[in-house]
Amino acid sequence: MPNYISDFSKTHFMVSNPARVTRTGMDGKPFRCPFCPGNESDTPPEVCRVGEGEANKPGWKIRVFANLFPITEPHEVIVHSPDHEKNIEDFSIDHMSDLIKTYIARYNALKEKGKVFIFHNYGLISGASLVHPHSQITIIPQEIPTRTLPIQPVINTVEQVGEFISYCPEYSEWGFETWITIDQKSNIKDQRFDQMEEKQIQDLAKILQSTIQKLKKIHGSNPHYSKKPFGYNYYISPGEKNWYLRIIPRFMERAGFELSTGIMVNSVEASRASEELKKI
């Protein structure tokens, strides 16, 4: 079970779950991917799926189940597709839309239990312990303080798709970090994440895919970044209003300065990042 531990001042919280020490791939046993079709029995029972077939059997396009090694309770895994390697930049827009609809469905199913966070870790550099692309949904009890950034003002726009804008906020903690949100000039500016309509889901799918494709090109064209494999994290902070999707490329490491001061170092100016992303 997760154990929330606070420092003596009660301003900082951490969470511990000793069961995670022996996660799949870390226990020294021969590895078979629990997220690949045919290996459904290696995961907890399925919560829901997109696609054909019986529960806990192949035939799915997207599959959801409880995390076997949860950080929080509940904590679910959403496997993006049956393909062990293919991910967002390669999916059809329909598949991307199904993924976003799955986020919304699980958000609605779990939102009464606490604060919902939906995130995706891509690549070992991002902290992912399994390669097969997947997202996760975690629920933090309401009483545990979280330090998620509030939505940052739109500046340095990279792209607009329908009513969505991607941009590099002035306060960017990571090089080339890119946020996606609803254009505040549009008539859906106050729309909640879980109330998006079909057209908006499609537009969000397009701008998310396009942003990941751009970031992958930046990574591949920079000799320093590309010494390490491409990786990123994104998360959705759904909230009531003013939700956003924040993509954090992992082109650089955090080090002693950040760990000791809590002040992030990012030497890639947000305006320059935006210009470079716009050119792609």
Ligand SMILES: [Zn+2]
């Ligand atoms: Zn796999």
